[in-house]
Amino acid sequence: MTRQAIVPKELQSYYSDWKMAPGLISGQHVFLTGFTGTDPGGNLPEDPEAQIRNAFEKIGLVLREANLDYGSLVEMTSYHVGLRAHLEVFKAVRADYVVEPYPAWTAIEVAGFVQEGAIVEIRPIAALD
Template sequence: MSKRSIIPAEMQPLYDDWHMSPGLECDGFVFLTGVNGVATDGTVSPDAAEQIETAFVHVKSVLSEAGMSFDDIVEVTSYHVGIRQHLEIFRNIWKRLVTEPYPAWTAIEVAGFASEGVVVELRVIARRRT
């Protein structure tokens, strides 16, 4: 089994400070660390749509660093605080970004996250095309 860290330049502090890879490739799969809507400068927008967009920008950044795209995603689990208030926003952003065949997706309501004010976090698994 071979493993390789995937670290976009703007996420190097996550690797250094938290000792975790933004993405980890293992045997053709790329596992992303929980991706939320916290901006790279550490700020959290009070706007759910902006947070969700930011989370997907982070996902794109990790996938791009790995030479991949949203087309390579095979599974997403989205965790939400206040899911009923922003699920439709999430779905509209999702529809704009994913293409057929669609990845598997599970949405789960949670009580909260480590960062105050965060409303969404994404668990993403992608697979390199052979």
């Protein structure tokens, strides 16, 4: 099976520094790395809504690099520190990005992430067809 890394220029450090592809085409799907809410400069805003939007914007970078859009998403898992504290904000922001038919979604509470202060990480899967 042929696999192809999807590496938008804005996310090149994921590939070169962390040795992981922001997205990887395998078969008829694109598997995306989990994205937290850092901004393009690597800074983490304190505002939960800003973090969540930043994560969705990074997803969009990968989708566009693969000539896809948010309508290509078929599944997403979101990991949350303080899930109940920002679930409604997450749902509202998510609604700005996902389109019908809506992707499957699982939300999981976790203890923390690599970057202190991160409250969310989103790992989606998109279909090529």
